Amino acid sequence: MYVYDEYDQNIVDARVEEFRDQVERRLSGAMTEDQFKPLRLMNGLYLQLHAYMLRVAVPYGTLDSRQMRMLGHIARKYDRGYGHFTTRQNIQYNWIKLADAPDILAELATVQMHAIQTSGNCIRNISSDQFAGAAADEVADPRPWAELIRQWSTFHPEFTYLPRKFKIAVIAADEDRAAMRLHDIGIQLLERDGVLGAKIFVGGGMGRTPMIAHEVKDFITADHLMSYLEACLRVYNRYGRRDNIYKARIKILLHEIGVDAYRDQVEAEFAAIRDLGIDPPVAELARITAMFDGPDFDKDAPDAVDRSDPDFAVWLDQNVAAHKQPGHAIVTISLKPIGGIPGDASADQIDLMADLAERYGHDELRVTHAQNIVLPHIRKADLYAIWIALRDAGLAEANLDLISDIIACPGLDYCSLANARSIPLAQKIGARFAGRQRELGELKLKISGCINACGHHHAGHIGILGVDKKGTENYQLLLGGSGAEDVSLGKITGPGFDEDGVVDAIERVTDRYVELREADERFLDTYRRVGMQPFKEAIYG
């Protein structure tokens, strides 16, 4: 993985001291909240319901055990003993004191971590495939490119005050494990005639106006990827609306002017800037790429796994994926225990995961956009020992991509933007379906506590949106969304429900699915075959 050079470290250290000064001036009253707010947001510091919340960047979801232990240390020393992993592969702490924020950032900087640009109207954390470097289906590891984009976007002089936040995802396989088409810019690396390049999608996003990104460029060669991105951002920065926060995302710009007009602008801009040296020198690209070469795998690692423990076998079948290296596997650690809080991990659990990565996993972990943790490089011979350790720590729920593997935003329990609580609903759904989830198969359920859609409800096979209905919590049900390569946006079923009512409604939906499904159809496949009507009848009678 990427290792800071002196320049990278200096940037982060200088930023810490700059923010320390800003915090001191805020606390002394020399700076007003209106002056301070955009600065603290650019350093990932929100003011939420109960306290300040700090969002720490985990670039493209990749970190090592030392960094993971620092996250656990921050949770213990400065927070209340836990952290929350997010749908952008970051981690959030909910109980931060403003006065502590500079010290937290200073400690993070000692392990090459930061909270820069995790909020604000700028380019946010670059997300990627959690199986990068381990999956057999990728044409290249997407992370060197994610790292390049991270460096390019950090403190970019033109793009630090965009009309609105900007999210970029990079994948390198046809299977989209990163919800790429639902980003402001989605990049799929691919090869054409032996040349590495990328397909560029622009204008995706969820929130109050969900849209699927349009293909803007069929193929840009890798050596011009950065200048093409620059052109895309320049056009957005030039024309994106700054008069209306609800119409300021790039998806609205494409919707209003049309993808062809946008593309024409980008191509014109690209032609003007492509030879200005924005793309990295070959040597720099080689330097960064070399850091992602991958570990020295045990080429003699046995392939067989002892399945005699039935509980282990269930977890093996559900949470362990194939690795490109024989004798190895990719482990997904579920942070969705039945009755637990989706995406939360205690400091002790964080330390355990760090220990497992260091001992068994070539010291590497990933955060997924579904709020789980991946150990990407595990010898099959070590799976049982890992499972025992996870089981003893409450981290062995065998529910990857099942109905209890819920993406849920923090909701009204934590977030000042929320209209309804999402976590208690996730807990009730998990409890209701725990015994049936394997029968139901792949069923991605996502809950957002408000229209901002941080819980990705538009992309859920079943999605739930919490709203405020005359002062009480109410939940709208959506069906048929997907954030994968078969991307689609969910459709609202009809009138909403209270918390218990929506759980009952989901049960009626899944009962109808079981009645209607053919062969090995997933819920999503059955829905797409038969449409909304049978499910609407089941829900509302």
Place this chain on the structure above:
Amino acid sequence: MKLLTGNDLATGDVVWWTGREWSRHVEDAVDVGGQGEAILRAEEGARRVNVPYLIDAEATEQGPRPAHIKDRIRALGPTVRPDLTLKPADADAGAWVI
């Protein structure tokens, strides 16, 4: 009744106007009546509290109860982590919020 609430500048703690100062406990909050805006302006200069605002509440035997669930959650803490609330040992606290 009208309550004045905000977040403590330094700690981010939810605080409630008691008539003289800010308290972490909603039971200490007073009805500011029509004086809310004037108090807000004065407190802005004191720079102790971030983004203070007025809310509706009803007077109850247990003290003021904010009208909206969001402010009740602010008053107590997250409903899903009773151990992190201001009343971790109070079995009835969750019902007060919901």
